[in-house]
Amino acid sequence: MALRVRLHHDAFDPLAALAAWQRHLELELELDPSSPPEPSRQRAAAEAHFIGRVRGINAAGEPLDALELEHYPGMTEAQIEHLAAAVSARHGLIHALVEHRVGRALPGEALVLVAVGADRRGPAQRGCQELLEALKHEAPFWKREWIGSSGRWIEGNTPL
Numbered sequence: 001m002a003l004r005v006r007l008h009h010d011a012f013d014p015l016a017a018l019a020a021w022q023r024h025l026e027l028e029l030e031l032d033p034s035s036p037p038e039p040s041r042q043r044a045a046a047e048a049h050f051i052g053r054v055r056g057i058n059a060a061g062e063p064l065d066a067l068e069l070e071h072y073p074g075m076t077e078a079q080i081e082h083l084a085a086a087v088s089a090r091h092g093l094i095h096a097l098v099e100h101r102v103g104r105a106l107p108g109e110a111l112v113l114v115a116v117g118a119d120r121r122g123p124a125q126r127g128c129q130e131l132l133e134a135l136k137h138e139a140p141f142w143k144r145e146w147i148g149s150s151g152r153w154i155e156g157n158t159p160l
Contacts, residue, residue, distance in 0.1 A: 001085070001088050001093060001094060001095060001096070002025060002028065002094070002095035002096075003081060003084055003085065003088070003095065003096050003097075004021060004024075004096075004097050004098070005077050005080045005081050005084065005097075005098045005099075005100075006098070006099045006100075007071070007073075007076065007077060007099075007100050007101075007102050008099060008100070008101050008102065009102055009103045010103070011101075011105070011106075011109050011110070012099060012101065012110055013110070014051045014099065014110040014113040015051075017097075017099045017113055018049060018097070018113060018115055021097045021115060025043075025044075025095060025117075029042075029043060042094055042119075043094075044094045044095060044117025044118055044119070044124070045118070045119050045120065046117065046118050046119070046120055046121040046123070046124040046125075047115060047116065047117045047118075047124055048115070048116055048121075048124040048125045048127065048128035048129075049113070049114070049115045049128070050112070050113070050114045050115075050128055050129075050132050051110060051112070051113050052110070052111045052112040052113075052132075053107075053108055053109060053110055053111055054066075054067045054105045054106060054107045054108060054109050054111050055067075055107065056107035056108070058145050058147075062147055063147070064107055064145055064146065064147060065106075065107075065146045065147055065148065066104050066105060066106055066107075066145075066146040067104075067105050067107075067111070067143060067144070067145055067146070068103065068104045068105070068143065068144040068145075068146060068151065069100075069101060069102045069103065069105070069111075069141050069142070069143055069144075070102070070141070070142045070143075070144070071102050071140060071141050071142070072140055075140060076102075076139060076140050076141065079138070079139055079140055080098050080100070080135065080139050083131065083134040083135065083138055083139065084096045084098055084131055086134075087127055087130045087131045087134060088116070088127065090127075090130070091116075091118060091123040091124075091126055091127035091130065092118055092119065092123050093116050093117065093118050093123065093124070093127045094117045094118055094119065095116065095117045096114075096115070096116045096117075096127075096131065097113065097114070097115040097116070098112070098113070098114055098131070098135065099112070099113040100112050100113075100135070100139075100141075102141070104146075112132070112135065114128055114131050114132050114135070115128070116128045116131060
C-alpha cells in the first residue's frame, strides 16, 4: 500500500498536493509495466478525497482570527501512519495520502487533505471517512482558537 503523510507549517494548496500525489502514483505504475501488479502497485478504480478548511467562526459563533495546531514532531507523523495503515487494512485501500497543517492557520486556509484509493467506491468512501474521523479523534494535535490577542484551547472535537 502506498502511503504518504506530510505536515505543513505554512499554508498549502490541497489540490496541488493531490495532483502531485496522483502523478507520483502514476510514475510508480510506469516503472515496470511488465511485472504483475502487486496490491501496492495497482491503479485505484475509485478515489475519495476530503479537504477541510479553517472555519471563520467557532462553536459559540464568535469570529476566529486564527486556529493554532500544536503537535509532537515525529510522534504525530508515526501515529497518523499507524492510523492510515489500520484503516487501509480494514477497507482494502490501495493508497492513502494525509496532508495536515500545523502551526497558526487563518480562516479559509486548508487544514487537512485526506485522499484514498481502492478497487471500489464503497471501500474508498468508507476508508476516507474513517481515516478522517481517526485523525480528528486519535491523532495527537492540540488546537487553540485565537480571537484578537486571546487564545483558548479547544476541548474535545467538533461534531460531524
